[in-house]
Structures are given as C-alpha cells and as structure tokens.
Amino acid sequence: LATYISTISLYILGFIAVYLIGKELRISFVKRLALFLFVFANPMLIGAVLKQGRLPSFMALVLFTYLVYITLYFKDRQVNWKIVFLGLIFALLILTHQPETVLAGIFLLGLVLVKKWKERIAIATVLFCGVLVSSFWLVPFLYYTFTLNYLNIGFANWLLNFDGYFWNNLIGIILSVSLFVLFYLYYRQRPTTATLLFFAPVLVL
Numbered sequence: 001l002a003t004y005i006s007t008i009s010l011y012i013l014g015f016i017a018v019y020l021i022g023k024e025l026r027i028s029f030v031k032r033l034a035l036f037l038f039v040f041a042n043p044m045l046i047g048a049v050l051k052q053g054r055l056p057s058f059m060a061l062v063l064f065t066y067l068v069y070i071t072l073y074f075k076d077r078q079v080n081w082k083i084v085f086l087g088l089i090f091a092l093l094i095l096t097h098q099p100e101t102v103l104a105g106i107f108l109l110g111l112v113l114v115k116k117w118k119e120r121i122a123i124a125t126v127l128f129c130g131v132l133v134s135s136f137w138l139v140p141f142l143y144y145t146f147t148l149n150y151l152n153i154g155f156a157n158w159l160l161n162f163d164g165y166f167w168n169n170l171i172g173i174i175l176s177v178s179l180f181v182l183f184y185l186y187y188r189q190r191p192t193t194a195t196l197l198f199f200a201p202v203l204v205l
Helices: 002-025 029-040 043-050 055-075 081-096 098-113 117-133 135-147 166-189 193-204
Strands: none
Touching: 002 029, 002 055, 029 055, 043 055, 055 081, 055 098, 081 098, 081 117, 081 135, 098 117, 098 193, 117 135, 166 193
C-alpha cells in the first residue's frame, strides 16, 4: 500500500512540476500534458523504474523536474531569496539518486553561465549549503565508492552495443537527435547568446 501511495504522490508532484515548467515556457495545457506523458509515462520509465520498484530513481526524476523549473524560472530573472529552494532540492537529489544529481549539476552550469558574478556567488552558495546538509551521507558514500573501486564496474558497457541492447541504444539515439531538433526550434524563436550558453552544457553532454 505504501508503494502505491508513494507512486501516485510522485506522479502528482511530477505533474505539478511539468505544469510549472510549461507555464514558464508559455506553452498550452495540451502541450504540458504531452510533456508530462513523455517524461513520466514513457515505456523506459515504466519498465526500468516502476516494474522494478525503483522508487528512489523515480523520486530523483521528480526532484530533477523541479530543479529544471527553478533553473528556467531564474534564467531571465534576477536571483532572489527563492534561490534557497534550489539548494534544498539539490540536497534532496544527492540523498535520493546519484545519476540525476550529476545531470542536475551539468544542467545548473547553464544557469551559472548566463548570470552575473554576484548571482553566480549566490547560486554557488546555496548549492554548497545543499552539499553540506547532505554531507552526513555524501562523505561516507564517496569514501566507500573510491575504497571499494566501485567506479571500475563497467556500467556503460551497453552503450553502442547493438547486439545485446539494440532497443536501448536506438531509443537513446532518437532522444539525442530529438533534443538537438527541439533546441534548434527553440533557438530560432530566441536566437540570443544567453539561450545558447544556457543549454550548451546539456547539448555538449
């Protein structure tokens, strides 16, 4: 019962996050709904997360979605006290799931690139506070990661291995191409240096 309640709650929180992102991007409700289904109802999420019961990974996705919203919110606005929520979500991400935390750090780099030095310091401060808050877990995690040679495990050996992971690689290529196409369409509407810098870290990744 707790698993079902948690899953439904995460879906509700995920919908709210996507709705806020759509509001920030000024897209219609239908497009917001389509974006929600694309992110939270795709076969990869259902197969890799829900069927296997990987709720921490699902929760990290929801937290990452809120982090994307906050980043978009401050993209064209001056940094104020609300930036504190960025540090809070970053701390929760660290405690929840590491891959999304790394992706979040790369995405946040785009926000830092388009801000002035005073605002960059504010962003760095709240992120550092987030790291400190989660340090009771992060420090032991990093210690045992390097002590046990955890990084030597070939987690990415399936990449470009079309013999055993054809569909995974095909979907990955399609998503990557789609990302570039969507960015191109978005950039045509807002052809500014700030837009290019903001999305550059994600595109490079």
